[in-house]
Amino acid sequence: MRRRPAGPPRASQAPRSGRLADLYAQELKTSLAAMFQYRAALGIYLIGNILEPVIYLVVWTTVAVSSGGSAGGYAPRDFAAYYIVLMLVNQATYTWVMYEFDYRVRHGSFSAALLRPVHPIHTDIADNLASKVVSLPLMAAAAGAMALFFHPAFPTPGWAVALFVPSLVLAYFVRFFLDWTVALAAFWTQRVSAINQIHFMAVLFFSGQIAPLALLPGPLRVAATVLPFRWSVGFPVELALGRLTPAEAIHGLAWQAGWLLAGIVILRLAWRASVKNYSAVGG
Amino acid sequence: MLAPPAIRVRDLRKIFVVSQRDPGLKAAVRSLVRRAKERIAAVDGISFDIAPGEIVGFLGPNGAGKTTTLKMLSGLLHPTSGDLAVLGFTPWKREKPFLRQITLVMGQRNQLVWDIPAADSFELNRAIYGIPAADYRRMLDELTGLLDLAPLLKKPVRNLSLGERMKCEIAAALLHRPGVVFLDEPTIGLDVTMQRRIRAFIAEYSGRTGATVLLTSHYMADVEALCKRVIVVHHGRLLFDGELAGLVERFTAHKTIVIRLGDCAADLRPYGEVVECEDGRATLRVPKADTARVTERILADLPVSDLTVEDPPIEEVIERVFAQETA
Numbered sequence: 001m002r003r004r005p006a007g008p009p010r011a012s013q014a015p016r017s018g019r020l021a022d023l024y025a026q027e028l029k030t031s032l033a034a035m036f037q038y039r040a041a042l043g044i045y046l047i048g049n050i051l052e053p054v055i056y057l058v059v060w061t062t063v064a065v066s067s068g069g070s071a072g073g074y075a076p077r078d079f080a081a082y083y084i085v086l087m088l089v090n091q092a093t094y095t096w097v098m099y100e101f102d103y104r105v106r107h108g109s110f111s112a113a114l115l116r117p118v119h120p121i122h123t124d125i126a127d128n129l130a131s132k133v134v135s136l137p138l139m140a141a142a143a144g145a146m147a148l149f150f151h152p153a154f155p156t157p158g159w160a161v162a163l164f165v166p167s168l169v170l171a172y173f174v175r176f177f178l179d180w181t182v183a184l185a186a187f188w189t190q191r192v193s194a195i196n197q198i199h200f201m202a203v204l205f206f207s208g209q210i211a212p213l214a215l216l217p218g219p220l221r222v223a224a225t226v227l228p229f230r231w232s233v234g235f236p237v238e239l240a241l242g243r244l245t246p247a248e249a250i251h252g253l254a255w256q257a258g259w260l261l262a263g264i265v266i267l268r269l270a271w272r273a274s275v276k277n278y279s280a281v282g283g
Numbered sequence: 284m285l286a287p288p289a290i291r292v293r294d295l296r297k298i299f300v301v302s303q304r305d306p307g308l309k310a311a312v313r314s315l316v317r318r319a320k321e322r323i324a325a326v327d328g329i330s331f332d333i334a335p336g337e338i339v340g341f342l343g344p345n346g347a348g349k350t351t352t353l354k355m356l357s358g359l360l361h362p363t364s365g366d367l368a369v370l371g372f373t374p375w376k377r378e379k380p381f382l383r384q385i386t387l388v389m390g391q392r393n394q395l396v397w398d399i400p401a402a403d404s405f406e407l408n409r410a411i412y413g414i415p416a417a418d419y420r421r422m423l424d425e426l427t428g429l430l431d432l433a434p435l436l437k438k439p440v441r442n443l444s445l446g447e448r449m450k451c452e453i454a455a456a457l458l459h460r461p462g463v464v465f466l467d468e469p470t471i472g473l474d475v476t477m478q479r480r481i482r483a484f485i486a487e488y489s490g491r492t493g494a495t496v497l498l499t500s501h502y503m504a505d506v507e508a509l510c511k512r513v514i515v516v517h518h519g520r521l522l523f524d525g526e527l528a529g530l531v532e533r534f535t536a537h538k539t540i541v542i543r544l545g546d547c548a549a550d551l552r553p554y555g556e557v558v559e560c561e562d563g564r565a566t567l568r569v570p571k572a573d574t575a576r577v578t579e580r581i582l583a584d585l586p587v588s589d590l591t592v593e594d595p596p597i598e599e600v601i602e603r604v605f606a607q608e609t610a
Contacts, residue, residue: 019413026410030396030403037398037439111359112394116411117382279361279375 023118027126028133035134046135049091050142056210057083057150072215078241081152082212084143085240090209090233091139092132092168093175097124098199101183102192105278114275121180121267128176156242163249167236170256175232177263187274202227208234214243228263231256287371288332289463289495290356295365297326297351297519325351327519328365335462338489338496340510340527344605348519349499350389353465356497357387369463383412386461388469394455395440401451402436405458412459419458426454429484446477453481457488464488466498470505482508503597517605531594534604538574540567542581543589554581568595 035042060079064071074082104110113120146152182199186192204210206220206229213224213234224230235252238244244252301321304314326348333339343349354360355367358374358381367374372381395404409419427433430450435443443451453469466485470478482505489496500506506513506527513530515523523530540555547560554577555569569577574592581587594600 019410022413023410026407030399030407033403034396034398111354111387111389114359114377115357115382115385115387117379117413118411275377276361279359 020122023122024126027123028130031127031130032133035130042131042134046138046142049094049135050087050139053083053087053090053209054146057146060211061150072212074212074215075153077151077153079212080146080150081154081241082237084146084150084152085237086209086233087146088136088139088143089168089171089236089240090207091135093172093232095124095128095176095179097128097176097180098183098186098192098196100124101186102196105186106190110278114278124180125176154240154242156240159246160239160242160244160249163253164236164240167239167249167253167256170253170260171232171236174228174256174259174263177260177267178228178232181263181267181270184270184274187278203229203233206230206234207232208237212238225255228259231259286335289335289337289370290331290333290497291366291368292332292352292356293330293366294328295326295330295352295355295367296324296328296363297348297355297360298363299323299325324519326355326362326516329516329519329521331514331521331524333495333497335495336489336493337512338486338498338509340506340513341497341499341516342506342513342601343499343516343522347516349516350467351519352516353387353389353467353497353499357385357465358382359387383459384461385463385465386456386459387465387467388453388456389467394452395448397441398439400437401432401440401443401455404440404451404455405436408455408458414459418460422458422460423454426457429487430454430480446473449473449477449481453484460492462492462494464494464496466496466500468500469498470500470502478502478504479508485509503601507597515601515604522604527597530604531597531600534600535595536571537568537595538571539593539595540569540574540578540581541565541589541591541593542567542585542587544585544587549585 057079060071060074060083061076064074064076064079069075070078101110104113110120113123179199182195183192185195189195206213206224206227208224208230213221213230216224224234231252235256239249239252299322301323302314302318303321304310304319329348329352341349341352351360355362356369356374358377361375370381370384372378374381394408395401396407405423408414409416414422427436430453432450432454435447435451440448440451449469457464464485469485470481473481485496485498486509488494496509498505498509511526513523513525513527514521515530523533525533539558542565544563544565546563547565551557551560551565551567555567555573558566558568560566567577578590578592582590
């Protein structure tokens, strides 16, 4: 070790954006390397994520056939398209930060994250993206196989396909920030699994996973519009299926942007309060 | 002009509110409505300064408040009251320039990602701390040399032994060349050789970089080897702050006289308390004030082939300090 006094450190002269890009590149590499250690677990988990929409698809196809060919305006081929896209969108926006937080706070490993000079959310976003890099090609292959088997119908106009991409990016961050905020409950209570369960049920119901939201009764549809869950899964799916008018699409993107901003504000406030609580009661 | 202290602590307090209830069903039901709370002072008004470059041992039995203090100093815990400054920063604000200049090593779980080689975690820390590439390379080479990390860097962390992992943890914690280093039991669970290695390394790091080190350890060998000064806490209060030698001086009323005789036949009781006598080697405990007189008498009365006067082992001193405090 050279005889150079320690600190104040010579931080990299690269601009902040460059440092953040470097951080993300390293976090992605680290997460990918760690993920490859658990190939089998990842495979099993993906099978679960494929089976769930297939089950709903089979159920709703049966309902449609027994109701004279369609249910709520969805024919079997529409349900096929809906659940294939839903599977991909859900996979793209899915997070598991709630389980992570529970573990971190219980085992005290959050302290290490708090001692770093970067916000811990960056690690989580990078980790989440890394898992998508690995899983999405496999999910796309599964979607291809499902398409061969269920013959989906996609009467989607070009503009809707174009808007699908920004709506998916917005959906990703709306869901990520919401889940991350809910995960902060781990700082306040030991019973996080109960909160996770409620959150999970709300997502299942209001994001359009159990059924397309158009099939829900009126008041629930209104609730689904106001709540953030549709904007984190269901809306991009509806867009990809060509079920929305241009006005509805723009309206939806505005809702997504609104929830994204609200999500960031709520997350910041909740984070500050949670860390304050953590540092008051001990890590 | 004197340099400002690297660490400044004034009347620091941390009170935890802990809920508690009596055993039994009745108490369980009662606790549903009304929970009894108890306020526990983990740290109860301690003050000290640590100068830049000092290595200070922070001692105390389990539950004395050592870890709580380290957590407050590193910004993980918010003090209930008192003043605290580390390198001029208020730790609990966790400002980035502050976090870039400190490190806290607690146990063996901190910096390293379990499933990947340590080298990858080091690279991640480079990005997290924004260490310029050349500085990183140089520091990594130096740490690799000093801690003999070369054979470990490419193995997944979970395949490393406890000692190997600790070496990597310490390296990861120092890559950004922190000016203040908090070490909580850095040698716990390690074998004697590895303990010595880590100890030598800490001294080397502080010597070369001028870093300030605050270290807790259950191994007095760590403290004796590294720290001229110790701070002793018990029940959250400061018991002693000064030179290690002063601690022995203040808390021991006795000295140990070890004599070598032909056998253990002689009655040694008139000279002092006989701790043991085996194979002609006797250990006596005598009041400090009487040491010179007793030594003189022993040399005059007995066929002694060797005689040494020692302070009691530091472990014994510390034990006595805590025992006195508890009593």
